[in-house]
Amino acid sequence: MISNHLSMVEHHRPQADAISEQIAxxxxxxxxxxxxxxxxxxxxxxxxxxxxxxxxxxxxxxxxLTLAERRALRKMAEAL
Known part of the structure; x- marks a missing residue:
């Protein structure tokens, strides 16, 4: 195991040993x-x-509607 935090490695050592023992x-x-x-x-x-x-x-x-269609519609509406 390579770590810059040796204390973290040592902190997890018991768990790693327990797992190794169970594997064995x-x-x-x-x-x-x-x-x-x-x-x-x-x-x-x-x-x-x-x-x-x-x-x-x-x-x-x-x-x-296009401009021409709007104008035609407006003319029809005014005719009514």
């Missing part, structure tokens, strides 16, 4: 330690669904 007891009792491959660092996200729910599809706003 496990191996003495016939236990085996298996080295497994490490899991990927970034798991692959689940695939996206190709199904689109019609209720969730956004409704597009109709385009705004």
């Amino acid at each position: 007891q496990f191996l003495a009792a016939g236990g085996q330690v298996n080295e497994l491959p490490s899991p990927p660092r970034n798991p692959i996200p689940p695939p996206r669904s190709t199904r689109i729910d019609p209720e969730t599809v956004l409704k597009r706003k109709p385009p705004k």
Whole structure:
């Protein structure tokens, strides 16, 4: 163990010794330690669904009236 804080190393020494003792007891009792491959660092996200729910599809706003359409609408409103 390398540490700039020797007191921290010595502070954790009893816990490390206890773990080492438990490992030794496990191996003495016939236990085996298996080295497994490490899991990927970034798991692959689940695939996206190709199904689109019609209720969730956004409704597009109709385009705004052009200047000519607003003038024609104003003229129709004044005629009434």
